[in-house]
């Protein structure tokens with residue numbers, strides 16, 4: 019598979035996707051998002067891949083949807099395409115990715131760029147990262163999760179302020195608010211993201227996938243239904259040879275060897 023607007027690589031069990039359209043600040047044109055969808059298809063189908071890192075450049079993760087591409091479009095165009103979903107496929111692919119995704123964010127993550135980071139399971143930020151939903155400043159609004167995921171991540175007051183003013187928040191504020199799991203020096207961002215992804219990928223794949231689905235349930239359902247989902251998923255891990263191996267290895271004081279079954 020060849021890509022023009024993203025760079026795709028692997029490091030052992032980790033799939034790496036780098037948004038690579040630097041002249042346009044990684045603006046998320048349809049072609050780029052389509053390539054993202056293709057790369058995710060490949061990694062999802064590859065049994066050897068256990069986690070995915072999505073990153074951009076040092077100065078910019080992504081500055082949002084491509085404003086030039088949207089400039090002359092009418093409501094009917096977007097409605098018929100169900101933009102930004104159906105035609106570009108990549109957004110749905112990212113939203114529905116079953117393998118854990120880590121957004122490693124350096125520099126600007128704005129508009130659709132912030133939404134893309136939030137569509138990942140974990141955001142790891144460099145100390146230069148800046149997050150915001152500045153759509154209001156160009157006469158539109160977030161359209162790929164900004165008014166929904168940001169509220170769930172940082173609460174109504176701050177999300178409302180960011181969406182209504184278009185103000186950016188820096189990495190430190192984003193960590194305090196709960197949007198990012200950790201802030202690391204910019205030079206260490208990829209190393210930290212890859213270490214985190216490799217750690218996740220070293221665990222039993224079906225267990226990891228069940229954990230992320232259970233955590234996702236916390237956003238989708240009430241507490242009692244969520245606790246039931248979790249309990250049933252926990253019980254289901256006892257069907258796995260990996261569960262037996264993990265507990266046996268602990269008891270025998272050795273490292274487990276997971277076979278992802």
Ligand code: CO8
Pocket residue numbers: 041042043045046047051081082083084085086102126128129130131152153156159160161162
């Ligand atoms: N779209 C297209 N081109 C862009 C974008 C963008 N979103 N952002 C930056 N660029 C381009 C600029 O046009 C410029 O190109 P050129 O050199 O050819 O003139 C180049 O990138 C560098 O930009 P600046 O000169 O402006 O660089 P600065 O360092 O001065 O500023 C900023 C950097 C602050 C990031 C600034 O570029 C900016 O404010 N960009 C726009 C941010 C924005 O408004 N984003 C929201 C877009 S709307 C959106 O995301 C809707 C989401 C809903 C659906 C998601 C679908 C994908």
